Amino acid sequence: MDVALAEGYIPSIHSRILEVGAGSGRVVDYLLNHSYQSVAALERSRNVTTLQSRYADAVSDGRLRIHASDLDQFRSYEPYDVVLWLFCSITDFSSQEQCEMLHILSCNLNPGGEIIVDLPQGCTNGMDIHGQEHLIEEEGMPTYHGFVATIDEMNEYRHELSFRRLSGRPYTTFTGPERALFIFSGLVHAAEKALALV
Numbered sequence: 001m002d003v004a005l006a007e008g009y010i011p012s013i014h015s016r017i018l019e020v021g022a023g024s025g026r027v028v029d030y031l032l033n034h035s036y037q038s039v040a041a042l043e044r045s046r047n048v049t050t051l052q053s054r055y056a057d058a059v060s061d062g063r064l065r066i067h068a069s070d071l072d073q074f075r076s077y078e079p080y081d082v083v084l085w086l087f088c089s090i091t092d093f094s095s096q097e098q099c100e101m102l103h104i105l106s107c108n109l110n111p112g113g114e115i116i117v118d119l120p121q122g123c124t125n126g127m128d129i130h131g132q133e134h135l136i137e138e139e140g141m142p143t144y145h146g147f148v149a150t151i152d153e154m155n156e157y158r159h160e161l162s163f164r165r166l167s168g169r170p171y172t173t174f175t176g177p178e179r180a181l182f183i184f185s186g187l188v189h190a191a192e193k194a195l196a197l198v
């Protein structure tokens with residue numbers, strides 16, 4: 001559902017697409033099956049080995065590139081047209097980290113490129129988590145904090161990162177929860193900013 005909606009923002013099958021936190025390949029699978037020719041998957045966990053073996057053919061024919069890296073270390077010399085950060089994965093980070101991670105992604109974006117972020121909306125599990133820090137419990141893992149940004153906070157990121165536009169596309173998942181895709185676009189690049197100051 002989320003990938004099909006996000007697909008509406010991908011200009012062509014030749015667009016250079018980066019998926020952040022590719023996991024075991026749900027989104028990669030969709031993109032490759034829909035003929036996208038230039039997909040990059042960033043993943044820091046051991047899922048990377050699953051991606052490497054499952055998509056060996058797409059890697060060898062150049063349609064898929066797998067980056068085994070943490071997002072906070074990620075640097076690419078091949079800027080992207082579209083960055084997908086789906087499955088509400090951004091909420092695993094604190095507010096400050098979200099802005100830092102979006103900054104890293106914006107540094108890897110082509111002029112005219114866009115970053116698409118998925119976020120929960122309204123009530124989830126009977127609790128209004130909008131704009132609140134929430135605890136993420138994982139068995140055998142330390143408990144840590146995540147953050148669900150409000151629309152105003154998303155706009156603060158937009159301003160901080162020098163994107164001209166932020167648009168939202170609400171949707172309901174097949175299992176019921178309300179979510180929205182947020183699309184950052186119109187990045188003002190450093191050279192433009194410098195000119196504006198002259």
Ligand SMILES: C[S@@+](CC[C@H](N)C(=O)[O-])C[C@H]1O[C@@H](n2cnc3c(N)ncnc32)[C@H](O)[C@@H]1O
Pocket residue numbers: 020021022023024025026027042043044045047069070071072086087089092
């Ligand atoms: C909820 S899964 C989403 C999987 C897939 N994108 C999807 O939509 O089905 C989030 C993934 O992000 C990865 N991840 C979390 N933090 C990351 C980071 N800092 N750098 C790279 N990957 C990260 C996790 O290992 C996990 O595989």
